[in-house]
Amino acid sequence: MSDNIIEFHNVKKSYGDHVIIPNLNVNIERGDFLTIIGSSGCGKTTMLKMINRLINPDEGEILIDGKDVSELDVIKLRRSIGYSIQGTMLFPHLTVRENISYVPDLIAEDDKKAFKYESTQDNKLKKIKKDKELKAKEKSRDATKEQEINKWLDIVGLDYSLLERFPHELSGGQKQRVGIARALSASPKILLMDEPFGAVDEITRGQLQQEIKKIHEKTNITIIFITHDIGEALYLGKHVIVMDEGEINQYGEPAEILNNPATPFVEKLCERTKDIIEGKNNSY
Amino acid sequence: MIGDLFNLFMSQSHFFLNLVIEHLEISLISVLLAIIVGLGLGITVSEYPRNKWILTLVNIIYTIPSIALFGFLIPIAGVGDTNAIIALTIYGLLPMVRNTYTGIKTIDPGIIEAARGMGSTDRQILFKIKVPLALPHIMSAIRNMTVMTVALTGIASFIGAGGLGVAIYRGITTNNITLVVAGSILISILALGIDFILAGVEKITAFGPSRKKFFSILKNKKLIAAVLIVILSAGAYVAYDNSTHKTIHIASKAYTEQYVLGHILEELIQDQTDYHVDLTSGISGGTSTIQGGLAQGEFDMYPEYTGVAWMTVLSNSGLYDESMFNQLNNQLKSELSETMLTPYGFENTYAIAVPKAVAEKYNLKTISDLRAVAGQLTFGAESDYFSRADGFENLTNTYGLKFKDTMDLDVSLKYDAVEQGKIDVVEVYTTDGRLYGSDLVILDDDLNFFPSYYGVTIIREESLKEYPDLLPVLNKLNGKITTEDMMRMNYEVDVEKKDPKDVAHEFLVQKGLISGR
Numbered sequence: 001m002s003d004n005i006i007e008f009h010n011v012k013k014s015y016g017d018h019v020i021i022p023n024l025n026v027n028i029e030r031g032d033f034l035t036i037i038g039s040s041g042c043g044k045t046t047m048l049k050m051i052n053r054l055i056n057p058d059e060g061e062i063l064i065d066g067k068d069v070s071e072l073d074v075i076k077l078r079r080s081i082g083y084s085i086q087g088t089m090l091f092p093h094l095t096v097r098e099n100i101s102y103v104p105d106l107i108a109e110d111d112k113k114a115f116k117y118e119s120t121q122d123n124k125l126k127k128i129k130k131d132k133e134l135k136a137k138e139k140s141r142d143a144t145k146e147q148e149i150n151k152w153l154d155i156v157g158l159d160y161s162l163l164e165r166f167p168h169e170l171s172g173g174q175k176q177r178v179g180i181a182r183a184l185s186a187s188p189k190i191l192l193m194d195e196p197f198g199a200v201d202e203i204t205r206g207q208l209q210q211e212i213k214k215i216h217e218k219t220n221i222t223i224i225f226i227t228h229d230i231g232e233a234l235y236l237g238k239h240v241i242v243m244d245e246g247e248i249n250q251y252g253e254p255a256e257i258l259n260n261p262a263t264p265f266v267e268k269l270c271e272r273t274k275d276i277i278e279g280k281n282n283s284y
Numbered sequence: 285m286i287g288d289l290f291n292l293f294m295s296q297s298h299f300f301l302n303l304v305i306e307h308l309e310i311s312l313i314s315v316l317l318a319i320i321v322g323l324g325l326g327i328t329v330s331e332y333p334r335n336k337w338i339l340t341l342v343n344i345i346y347t348i349p350s351i352a353l354f355g356f357l358i359p360i361a362g363v364g365d366t367n368a369i370i371a372l373t374i375y376g377l378l379p380m381v382r383n384t385y386t387g388i389k390t391i392d393p394g395i396i397e398a399a400r401g402m403g404s405t406d407r408q409i410l411f412k413i414k415v416p417l418a419l420p421h422i423m424s425a426i427r428n429m430t431v432m433t434v435a436l437t438g439i440a441s442f443i444g445a446g447g448l449g450v451a452i453y454r455g456i457t458t459n460n461i462t463l464v465v466a467g468s469i470l471i472s473i474l475a476l477g478i479d480f481i482l483a484g485v486e487k488i489t490a491f492g493p494s495r496k497k498f499f500s501i502l503k504n505k506k507l508i509a510a511v512l513i514v515i516l517s518a519g520a521y522v523a524y525d526n527s528t529h530k531t532i533h534i535a536s537k538a539y540t541e542q543y544v545l546g547h548i549l550e551e552l553i554q555d556q557t558d559y560h561v562d563l564t565s566g567i568s569g570g571t572s573t574i575q576g577g578l579a580q581g582e583f584d585m586y587p588e589y590t591g592v593a594w595m596t597v598l599s600n601s602g603l604y605d606e607s608m609f610n611q612l613n614n615q616l617k618s619e620l621s622e623t624m625l626t627p628y629g630f631e632n633t634y635a636i637a638v639p640k641a642v643a644e645k646y647n648l649k650t651i652s653d654l655r656a657v658a659g660q661l662t663f664g665a666e667s668d669y670f671s672r673a674d675g676f677e678n679l680t681n682t683y684g685l686k687f688k689d690t691m692d693l694d695v696s697l698k699y700d701a702v703e704q705g706k707i708d709v710v711e712v713y714t715t716d717g718r719l720y721g722s723d724l725v726i727l728d729d730d731l732n733f734f735p736s737y738y739g740v741t742i743i744r745e746e747s748l749k750e751y752p753d754l755l756p757v758l759n760k761l762n763g764k765i766t767t768e769d770m771m772r773m774n775y776e777v778d779v780e781k782k783d784p785k786d787v788a789h790e791f792l793v794q795k796g797l798i799s800g801r
Contacts, residue, residue: 054397076403077403078402089392089394091395091413093416103403182402183402
């Protein structure tokens with residue numbers, strides 16, 4: 001039996017009378033780079049958002065590491081999952097540094113609160129000791145935070161000099177890289193990406209695709225990547241899911257999708273890009 | 285004009301400085317309250333859509349004319365600074381609530397979803413994302429609202445609050461244009477100055493490096509603590525200063541004679557006792573507003589007239605004459621716990637006057653003579669006169685007069701209107717200084733319609749007990765101010781443009797009531 005990080009069991013979701021996902025069953029392997037392709041409205045974004053509970057299913061269950069997500073603390077769950085969406089949605093009032101360290105800062109803030117609460121339960125002597133401990137902890141955290149930020153900048157290929165800039169002072173490609181660094185900064189084991197490169201030019205997109213592939217190889221994180229571009233899906237994915245009207249048409253490796261399309265929909269989707277992709281594969 | 289202004293500022297710098305400080309106090313406290321409450325409401329409305337009615341409510345309140353809002357609040361908040369601050373705060377709410385709401389609602393929903401998807405709690409989304417992103421909207425609301433409030437505070441003197449409106453109002457009621465201009469200019473300077481400062485703050489809070497510095501300053505707890513300590517100790521000092529000295533609150537109505545009388549009372553008490561005196565002069569709501577203030581203990585005393593006490597304060601019918609003084613005083617004591625002291629001596633009764641030319645044309649000597657010609661004449665008086673029990677309606681009924689037209693005029697504009705021929709018959713006071721210079725002829729009250737109006741101090745009985753040194757000092761004024769004196773003092777203020785305070789001082793020195801300096 002393979003090692004599944006995420007499992008969908010009989011998941012159903014509808015909005016009013018409109019059924020988006022009738023019955024979804026998928027297992028996602030640990031360390032996979034899974035791309036999901038489909039036309040807009042096919043339910044791929046809904047599927048993604050059910051993983052970090054931005055959307056809750058009507059029926060069925062979703063397991064992460066064997067645990068039902070609906071029983072997990074939603075805030076902790078989301079902080080343990082990287083999330084990157086189209087247009088990057090960087091926080092315009094925060095610098096690159098503050099954007100990247102957003103989630104680590106949230107975690108640190110809550111830790112501090114919990115620690116302080118704990119220390120109110122203690123007697124005075126213990127409290128003084130704990131306060132000292134807290135200060136030391138913060139100091140070391142600040143130091144590691146600095147190192148972490150630099151590490152992620154290196155990984156996404158950004159210059160340190162950009163740290164104090166605001167998002168509106170960055171180019172489109174730089175913004176995407178900051179967006180990825182922000183999604184990765186709390187070292188999540190899962191990274192959800194919803195058409196992250198949808199709004200950048202072709203050349204930048206190529207660079208970013210190579211970058212995310214490298215990041216996946218380096219970190220061995222599980223990536224679930226939504227796109228409506230079959231070329232991108234086949235190039236990036238270790239596995240590809242083709243979705244249509246809330247149902248999975250095919251789930252397989254890129255070569256399999258390309259060579260043995262399971263349904264006419266998959267075949268039609270592949271046809272136009274087949275030649276280009278084959279050409280690319282040959283050059284490898 | 286500019287020379288007059290300069291002289292005015294130089295000679296009364298202390299007066300204006302006090303008004304500026306009061307003005308800033310009232311407007312800035314209101315602004316601060318409006319920011320806090322407005323932000324809170326704005327956030328509530330945008331976070332919980334079912335609270336949208338709040339937006340509608342503040343919108344409706346905003347459409348109430350400011351003067352009316354001040355008036356509405358009198359029964360609840362009384363007269364004075366508190367009322368002004370409440371009204372100004374309520375006015376400031378709309379821009380704050382609306383801009384906070386708009387600022388939060390116009391944030392790209394993708395940004396909020398990103399924040400949520402990354403594991404922010406609702407609170408964190410609000411304070412780390414929504415409020416900072418709405419800040420430019422909020423800052424521009426603060427800026428507009430502050431300028432508006434500083435300007436609007438100028439009207440607050442209408443209900444007895446301090447501030448530069450006092451100068452403007454006094455200027456209008458004593459026919460002193462220079463004073464009106466001076467007050468207005470200072471309000472403009474204050475508003476523009478504050479707008480300038482806030483424009484700087486707005487720049488700092490816009491996205492950019494300086495904003496970061498600004499917020500790191502705000503995070504400096506020691507600095508904030510220091511600022512808070514300074515503010516609190518200043519407040520404590522003021523409170524301490526007020527509590528160690530007993531303060532007598534004097535009110536006066538909004539016309540020349542009352543300004544002068546207010547200052548006479550003020551200076552006499554200041555000179556002869558250890559009490560602090562707080563004079564609120566020029567309360568335009570008049571008798572009923574001041575009586576309300578007395579009932580709530582906001583004022584201790586004010587100069588009144590026997591006839592007004594009889595008719596307006598106690599709503600008695602029938603004609604008042606001075607033989608009924610004791611009866612009147614007993615009634616004040618039993619019904620209102622107020623008492624009259626011995627009259628000052630002068631009588632300021634109402635009279636009906638016409639220009640000399642009109643008198644000659646129609647051969648008018650008594651009010652009864654008007655009956656035949658009233659249909660061709662326009663009658664003018666202040667609006668108060670048309671609503672008062674002893675006013676216009678009774679006068680015309682008693683004498684059987686039917687005027688062609690009537691005109692509501694501010695007291696100080698009456699003489700101008702006569703001069704310009706806009707009114708032919710005018711109601712005047714017998715002590716009015718402007719009677720001196722005018723060519724008005726007083727018509728004889730042949731039916732004895734007008735009651736007796738002797739000037740007298742009305743004081744709360746409780747205040748007399750609380751401040752035992754007061755009575756002997758106030759009694760020094762008994763019979764000291766003749767009708768001639770009062771008319772002359774009014775003339776000095778209205779025509780010679782002297783400051784009522786100086787006129788009051790000169791009078792007290794001349795009568796030997798205080799030592800001259």
